[in-house]
Amino acid sequence: MELLENISSHTLKLLHELEDILKNINENTVLTKRNMQGRTVKQIVGHLVDSASNNTHRVIHLQYQESPLIFPDYANLGVNDKWIAIQNYNNYNWKDLVQLMKYTNIHITNVIKNIDMSKLQNKWISALGNQYTLEEMIIDYPVHFKLHLDEIKELIPK
Template sequence: MAFQTIAEELNELVTNWVKKFENLPPPTISDRRNSQDRSIRQIVGHMVDSASNNTHRMVHLQYRESPVEFPNYATFGNNDRWIAIQNYQEENWSVLVNHWKFAHLHFIHVIRNINTEKLDQQWIADTNQFVSLKDMVEDFPRHFKLHIGEIEELLNQQ
């Protein structure tokens, strides 16, 4: 998938979902839980963390020697620690939605400006697991849609 196509797809998803998020009632965003025991607030917070961490990876991968050692915040339950430490469950919903929106809009901006000569640069995702800049960007929409799907499931609960 071309990066421009990824950027356009993500931009459309962000635009549509910001409107949906803004109209959700407090009990819906706070009380409904997915299979990981995360509320919509916490899923949205996790998506902020993902956009932020991946933005930093994209930047590092364009100037550091490959493979890049960069913390994988998602391993060993650390992403749940990030959610808890930042207390997304209690953050002002409007602030969180705006943070989500702008973190992803900035991510989109950065992928539109990637130096294509650096696409093969890799970061060490885990023991003997290397991920290229190209693969990381191309996989991001899948991860984004996975969490949007979780939110949709929670919204469809009765």
């Protein structure tokens, strides 16, 4: 239980840090600054929505479906860029997008806190054929979030 609480609280801490940064950002900056993948800040924030949503589904499916689970993998093979393009995050209302990112991530922290501990070794098979346990996935979630938080911090003028 402590593991789940720690992951949830760490993710919430990162989320609050990101929210504070995004509240005060100029909309021109979110549309023009790009990371090494060519994504704007708006697209990175949209990607964080997709990540929270997709991982929420994975976490839930891994608790009641047979393991190992083959579940659609949006993060590999360039599919996450298709998600970003199809949802047209650059034209999304900025304040709404920030709120959507905030609340999808609050939701996944709640889902993580409530994982059945007996399911932590259930496995998911990625599109690349790699197997990951539910525990590995949730441990990686704040690491992935921080990677994008750090990207955004680099793109924002001080």
